[in-house]
Amino acid sequence: MRFCAMALAGFCLILSVFFAYSPTYAQISAQKGKISMWKDSDLTHSPDQAYQYALSGKFATLKTGNYNIGFTTAAYWLLLEQPAYPDSLLLVLGNAHLNDIRFYEIVAEKPVLKYQTGDHYQFSKRPVPDPFFIFPLAPAPEPGVVTQYLIRIDKHNESLQLRVDLMTIPEFYTQLAKKNLINGVLSGMVLLLVIYGSFLFLTVKDPLYLFYVGYLLATCLWLLADQGYGYQYLWPDFPYFASRSRPVFNCLMNITALHFMQVFIEQNTEKRVFKIIKALKWTFLSLALLFLLPLSTLVYGKSVYFLLLLLLFLNVMSTFLMLWSVSERIKAGYKQAWFYLASIFPLLFFGILEVLVHAGVSKMPMAFLAGFGIQTALIIQTIILTFGLAYRFNSYRLDREQLLLAVNREQQEMTSRILESQETERRKISDQLHDDIGTTLSIANWQVNAVLSDEEALTEKAKMNLEKAAEALQMVSAKIRRLGHNLSPWAIQKYGLNKAVTDLAYQINVSEQLALEYAIFGFESCGHYPLSFLNEVYRIIQELVNNILKHAGARHAYLELIEHEDHISIIVEDNGKGIDDSLSMRSSGIGLENILGKIAHFHGQMEIKRKSEHGTIVVIRIPLP
Incomplete structure (x- = not known):
């Protein structure tokens, strides 16, 4: 939109210069x-x-x-x-x-x-x-x-x-200043369009924009030749080329214009008009080479009349084929073709006037049109085409964004399905551990205790072995209960996240491995949150605490869980040996990879810092679903 505004401002500037320099020949x-x-x-x-x-x-x-x-x-x-x-x-x-x-x-x-x-x-x-x-x-x-x-x-x-x-x-110098002003405005517009087209090519890597730049450069060369600046500044010592430069660059401009048009409207290569245009491009190239043949001035003077008439006919044919091609694409519902159709009309209008002038039928009514009519038409055409390219670029960007959003949605859905599947499997395993293995262990433990109750039937050694077996059974049963709880924290579903985290802190404090202080604000009612979300939050906290127990060598830790209006925050702090800041966000050996994956799935953020005295602080922010 910004470029469109700039282009519109430039077009208004051209119009203002047009009215400033519009005297008729007195x-x-x-x-x-x-x-x-x-x-x-x-x-x-x-x-x-x-x-x-x-x-x-x-x-x-x-x-x-x-x-x-x-x-x-x-x-x-x-x-x-x-x-x-x-x-x-x-x-x-x-x-x-x-x-x-x-x-x-x-x-x-x-x-x-x-x-x-x-x-x-x-x-x-x-x-x-x-x-x-x-x-x-x-x-x-x-x-x-x-x-x-x-x-x-x-x-x-x-x-x-x-x-x-x-x-x-x-x-004379007053007229020269006006002429230089107009040439400066027109040349500046072309230069801006070349820069913009180059930027689009480097950004999108679409050859279309390179063809557009090629067309602009060919147009610029024709303008320089037509206004005489090419002979003055580029080839002043080559009169041989001075009289041939305009028709040669006209052929080059038509070739690039036709090729750009075909790519711009995405013309079907099987269409008859495509093949005709391809032949016409080769004809323009052959004609340009004919103009460049090293003929004497006398021979060239005799043949140039017919060559120029042929060039005029090919220009008319080129315009007709452009209209034909664009009309076909518009009928097919291709919106971008409208831009090219609009760009043809100013060139067609001024081109007809120019043909009538060169044929001696009429004369330009104003000095501006006589000197800069075709140039102005070309600038207007390139501005309209630039609008079309901007529209194409914007459409391309929107399509890419929609594609990325669709891919992200698909990834989110796939991740959610995987998490749900994992949660289901964990719940099944947890239920099996609790219902099958847990029950079997309880029966076994009950049978051992029943045997131990009959002291007269047991020797001292057998009694001692049975007591050790009972202790082992109780230990295994406790571990299975913890494993089942870790796989599927049933307390969340039954009592909520607040109670589950409180139980976790209680178990850690009872173990006397770590003194864990905690503060929980919110989550009194969790029914409106997905269970998978609550489970993952619980596992993030659980993993952070496990990291402290396994790696930090800390004696004290602090856990804070807060429910905000649009997000939750988790803060975990310990007084252990700390963590290297350069490794904190990329180390996978201390269990952070799983935590980062869970946080990324919920579009959250995590920051890990080493405290200045000792220990580590972890701050996590996760948007609420």
């Missing part, structure tokens, strides 16, 4: 300059020819800075006419993926090459280190003089969107 200010454009369909015109066309009026004036051309096979020339302006200006081409840009300054009515840059050149060739293409403009030498620039933009066989603006340096 008209180019006539005070800053005038921009016109001409289409070079056959890609053969020189700068001089293009400039002559500009002078002859073939260039069309751009009324706005946002111009969507779509897929094109032509190059485009821009003519910038800059009047005298009090501040230094920058020409901003707001597209990070222009292949070849040649910037000419008109000097004495002749185009002079000043900058040559683009994705087909190293990043260091850019006049200003920025993902967009920024060109500083020299101020007019004197009022009334118009400085002219000619710019050739070549992105043939690809989709071209031109966002042109003239900005002062403060205006």
Whole structure:
């Protein structure tokens, strides 16, 4: 729930940034300059020819800075006419993926090459280190003089969107700060989701979360490539990869998305759609390798148009197969599929807009959508999927808890059945000792005493032997009675725990082996407690006292038994030689193992301490049933 709240807060932050950065592209200010454009369909015109066309009026004036051309096979020339302006200006081409840009300054009515840059050149060739293409403009030498620039933009066989603006340096840095803020928010959200997915994988060890992290990383690489930061920071010296990075990472993103989707919704591998998706993943991989083939710029330029159309078709097919797969799982009653269905819609909405833009059918209505539409859709999708993963993780945790509770209940029931069975067997043995063996011994003792009563018939030696036999019979009879009492303390069932413990203390004191003081509070009425519980409590006390007799070497001991509202407490203290604290809770040689087992069965606690002077104190707390 905490993570869901954090994700929701992050989503609200994205919306706030969206509204903070939502100006439409304004008209180019006539005070800053005038921009016109001409289409070079056959890609053969020189700068001089293009400039002559500009002078002859073939260039069309751009009324706005946002111009969507779509897929094109032509190059485009821009003519910038800059009047005298009090501040230094920058020409901003707001597209990070222009292949070849040649910037000419008109000097004495002749185009002079000043900058040559683009994705087909190293990043260091850019006049200003920025993902967009920024060109500083020299101020007019004197009022009334118009400085002219000619710019050739070549992105043939690809989709071209031109966002042109003239900005002062403060205006540029203001726009740059807004753009960096949005990129920071989006990148931060992706980073948080990667950390969360990694945490879930390390916690649960479920490969699903690793596939999710893989999808996020592929998405992050595509975002870096799409925004131009990948070329600026990751591969600035590899123009070969700069123009191929977006389609390659798009293929990788689709592969990881499809695989994650299949695992997320637990798709049946026997379904036809599963096999189609498997083939589609291999197709994406093959297409990525095709984009990476070491082709010359000329050959790549001729084939990229068809490769991009194929990639567009595969993206549409991927979305359709996702909807098909998710719909099947929803019909089958799989609740988690709803999360994936919800995550597809924002990507589908922004994806359709992006396709229409690249096709030249429409233009984005707001600057934010034009620059960050797909990125925002991907972030929204990953947030929804993260909710789904959190739901899955919570379901997994609840299932584990229920399983553990069921196992614990089963163990408790099994232990109770074992204890009941043991108690039954003990009672049977105790009854047999009392009824059969005890009775037989009593008869034997009575017969011996009967013989002893006839003194005239016995010799002195026979009489002495019979007296020893009678004593032995009485001793055996007493031991059998004690054994029967230990096996099944009949006094508990007849008189209650209070009386049984009191009798135990009396017998110990009578033996003169140990002076045992005792205090019992409660247990006047024990009918509402299970007999097995009372028997085990009695045996715990009995075992503790036996340990003192056998091992402590004590002369005095104290026993306290208290019945509280929700638990009982047992305190046993002696003045013997004490016990090593390091061995007290793990030694099995002094009879503690049985005591610990009984206490654990009732979810109780035991603490054993060696007293500072001498002796040992044992404190036990057992919840009442």
